[in-house]
Amino acid sequence: MSISHPKLLIIQPSHYRSKTDRTIFKTRRRQMVPLALPYLAALTPREWSVTLLDEQLEDIDFDAPVDVVALTAWTLHSPRAYDIATEFRRRGVTVIMGGPHVFFYADEAAEYCDAVGVGEAEPIWTTMLEDAAAGRLKKIYRATPLKELDNLPPPRYDLLDLKKFGPFRTFAVQSSRGCPFVCDFCSERFYLGGRYRWRPVNQMVDEIRRIKNKGSHFFFGESNFGGKKSRAMELMEGLVPLKIRWSTLWSSNLCLDTDFLDLAQKSGVMHVNIGIESIDAETLADMKKGWNKTTRYGEMFDNMRRRDISYSLNFIFGYDDEDPDVYDNTLRFLEEHKVPAAYFNILTPTKGTALFDKMLKAGRIIDPEDIDRWPGQVCHIWPRDCTPGQMEQRIQRMYKSFYGMRSIFHRLPFPKSRSDMASWILNMSERRMAFSSTGNNDFDIY
CATH class of the missing domain: 3.40.50 (Rossmann fold)
Known part of the structure; x- marks a missing residue:
């Protein structure tokens, strides 16, 4: 009927x-x-x-x-x-x-x-x-993946009660889909349509202009904001007149590009999340992530700090050839460089990736159908040098150490700018999760 x-x-x-x-x-x-x-x-x-x-x-x-x-x-x-x-x-x-x-x-x-x-x-x-x-x-x-992201309709925010999102709300927007890189642990490139595609700059700018009266902070929720550098720079040029504040994710190589960073600063970037994954070059090679240059991490951080850009780093632990001291070494590294924020993740072979197929064949996955179904840092594999429970304890210890008050006061400057304040707010939020009764580091922001 x-x-x-x-x-x-x-x-x-x-x-x-x-x-x-x-x-x-x-x-x-x-x-x-x-x-x-x-x-x-x-x-x-x-x-x-x-x-x-x-x-x-x-x-x-x-x-x-x-x-x-x-x-x-x-x-x-x-x-x-x-x-x-x-x-x-x-x-x-x-x-x-x-x-x-x-x-x-x-x-x-x-x-x-x-x-x-x-x-x-x-x-x-x-x-x-x-x-x-x-x-x-x-x-x-x-669905057959879209060839282009052209003429996408503006989201119907009129159907949401925006009062439920607080006075300092952040609007999630999307200017691209996919990623030009192929990391062995990442499945995003599959469900985001595979090939890296981006929206026309004028359409993206018009959408943000329409939303701006509802809030001036935006989060570009995509795998790699700078997946095509020339297009990202064109978009940032379009953002300059809007005088907004925005956050996103981009790859580490862009933190070495001073022209890109100068324009990002001018266009209002406040916070960037970067997947550096490890401080060990051999581990990065195992991940198929050789473009992360460990010898230039310090230069990357200095570039961000000089432009008052807050940033957070993603790490993954659990690769077979990791040095047993990598956990303590990573914490020392982060404190030495006064990194504003970091996320510590356990290697998780998600469905669809080469890593999943490899570990499943080796009998290294505890329960394939259980992966990602529950919040928190759960170890779904049999690590080489410890038990799954011990791996979870290592990560929880890293969170408690990094987000302890001594570490926070050592790493963060007195909040003189919006970016500084963003780092403090992020640290206080992560500290509450790290020291909660569950300690499960539930990063549910979407």
């Missing part, structure tokens, strides 16, 4: 606190305004009545008068998403699902939903909704 005036509820599920604690993770307020919900609403045909719900901030009314429920989920959210789907389907509501999780677990997700969408939403979203309204849904819809 077809539906003439269909009602759509798009939900971003929360997650359970742990594998044993099925309490739903909730917060009263978020700083980051998500992109997925309002963007899916923008892709939705106008004849649909659309409601957006972020479960971290709001409870779900399973008896709401809706015709279709759409769930978008990372693997972390999947156990909760499946429970939500089950409750709605029990009431006769059609449920569809997409997101990064579905890209790798389409058949599994299809068991809980009426249909799932694999890949980028643009080529399949409207078709899925039309088929749902007409009662002719297929189980799996697979």
Whole structure:
């Protein structure tokens, strides 16, 4: 039976606190305004009545008068998403699902939903909704990756209650998809469409200009903001007149490019996250990440500091040939260079990567289907020189040491600028997680 005036509820599920604690993770307020919900609403045909719900901030009314429920989920959210789907389907509501999780677990997700969408939403979203309204849904819809990111619709922020995101909210935006690099542990390049693509600068600038009256801080949520340097510089030129503050992720080589950094500073960059992964060159070679030059890390940090750009570093531990002293050596390195913030991660072979296939074949993965389903720094592999529990303890010890007050006061300058303040706020947030009762380092910002 077809539906003439269909009602759509798009939900971003929360997650359970742990594998044993099925309490739903909730917060009263978020700083980051998500992109997925309002963007899916923008892709939705106008004849649909659309409601957006972020479960971290709001409870779900399973008896709401809706015709279709759409769930978008990372693997972390999947156990909760499946429970939500089950409750709605029990009431006769059609449920569809997409997101990064579905890209790798389409058949599994299809068991809980009426249909799932694999890949980028643009080529399949409207078709899925039309088929749902007409009662002719297929189980799996697979998208052909977009060749270009041209004329994407502006997100429907009008459907969100922005008061729930605080007075100093940050808007997540996206100017590119994919990554030009191929790291052996990273699966993002698969579900983001593979080939590195970017949006036309004028369209990106226009979108930010429209959002600016709602807030002046933006987070470019993409794998590598500078994946194509010339295009990134053109975009930053376009940002200069907007007088915004922004944050993003980019690769370490750009921290050695003074022209790039000068323009980034001029355009309002406040914080950058950088995946340097290790201070050991041999480990970087194992990761297929040889462009990270350990001998020039100090120069990178000095370049950022001179331009008042706050930054954070990502590290990965657990490679077979690591020096046993790498944990203490890394902490000393970070304090010596007064690095503002750092994230310490356990090597995790995510589905779809060469690392996953290699470790699965070697019998080194504890439970392949459990990876990324629960929050925190969980060791999913059998390390070569310790037990999984010992690896988790090493990482927890690093967090407590790095975010201890002695380390914070040693590393951070007195907050004289917005970038300095950003570093202090980030350190206080990470300190609360490091010393929480669970100590699970749950970085759920999206």
